[in-house]
Amino acid sequence: DQPLTPKQFHLGMFEIGRPLGKGKFGRVYLARERSTGFVCALKTLYKAELQSCRAEGQVRREVEIQSNLRHPNILKLYGHFHDSKRIFLILEFAGKGELYKHLRRENRFPEWKAAQYIAQCAAALRYLHRKHVIHRDIKPENILLGIHGEIKIADFGWSVHAPSRRRQTLCGTLDYLPPEMIVRTGKDGSYNEKVDLWSLGVLTYEFLVGEAPFEDTKAMTERRIARADMTIPSFVSPEARDLIKRLLVLDPEKRLPLEDVEQHPWILKHCVKGS
Numbered sequence: 001d002q003p004l005t006p007k008q009f010h011l012g013m014f015e016i017g018r019p020l021g022k023g024k025f026g027r028v029y030l031a032r033e034r035s036t037g038f039v040c041a042l043k044t045l046y047k048a049e050l051q052s053c054r055a056e057g058q059v060r061r062e063v064e065i066q067s068n069l070r071h072p073n074i075l076k077l078y079g080h081f082h083d084s085k086r087i088f089l090i091l092e093f094a095g096k097g098e099l100y101k102h103l104r105r106e107n108r109f110p111e112w113k114a115a116q117y118i119a120q121c122a123a124a125l126r127y128l129h130r131k132h133v134i135h136r137d138i139k140p141e142n143i144l145l146g147i148h149g150e151i152k153i154a155d156f157g158w159s160v161h162a163p164s165r166r167r168q169t170l171c172g173t174l175d176y177l178p179p180e181m182i183v184r185t186g187k188d189g190s191y192n193e194k195v196d197l198w199s200l201g202v203l204t205y206e207f208l209v210g211e212a213p214f215e216d217t218k219a220m221t222e223r224r225i226a227r228a229d230m231t232i233p234s235f236v237s238p239e240a241r242d243l244i245k246r247l248l249v250l251d252p253e254k255r256l257p258l259e260d261v262e263q264h265p266w267i268l269k270h271c272v273k274g275s
């Protein structure tokens, strides 16, 4: 089941197709390995850019972490190689692309679809946490959909081995960050994998409501996160409301464990096993 296994990869082995996306340090292209016809996604990262932002460590961690992971809801990293200017990550191609584009197009997901996505995210996070990996950046932009609509958690550029202390300053949206990553509450400001439980709560809210629970100006967002100050619209079912409230809890130790998320009435109601 590991189609791309040669030890040494190089660019000439691939036919490059259309761009699939772009990020801070490079782009992702559709690609096909010439000898096997295997379709994958090639993520390019420019060394110069990485050096200027001192992000090489992030890439090394992304490669080291993701290449040891094997789970149906986690995007596979088959290998990597580099040339003089770029680093290339050979990633699984997710046939239905970026989840956030589906969310924006549909505005919000029906409860049965949101519940199935959250159940798959919980299964992937349970697998990561068993390996003492914290993702730290669970949000719609970092989730892809496979050809059968299954969740593929991607972009391990921010993941670390638990417990951890943040070094890099956080860029991008604060919406998904838990209180303990915004204000240094813990004695040494450290945090653990419970940060992903908070993000799962934010993700559940955004799937059902169409916007993040603490979305506001930067200052207000920080304040609202620190107080877990959010309102859940009345169209959200009582079961879904209950799950969101059990995940968006200030005290990391009091957040609903992943095992209980998977057994939550809202999840069981919409995810009949073997359906």
Ligand SMILES: CCCCNC(=O)c1cccc(NC(=O)CCCCCNc2ncnc3[nH]cnc23)c1
Binding pocket: 020, 021, 022, 023, 024, 025, 026, 027, 028, 041, 043, 044, 045, 058, 059, 062, 075, 091, 092, 093, 094, 095, 097, 098, 144, 154, 156, 157, 158
């Ligand atoms: C460790 C580096 C952290 C910062 N990341 C970057 O600089 C960075 C560099 C290049 C690209 C990106 N992010 C992006 O390109 C964001 C969009 C990534 C999704 C591209 N679409 C895909 N559709 C279908 N199957 C896939 N398999 C992999 N991607 C896909 C990010």
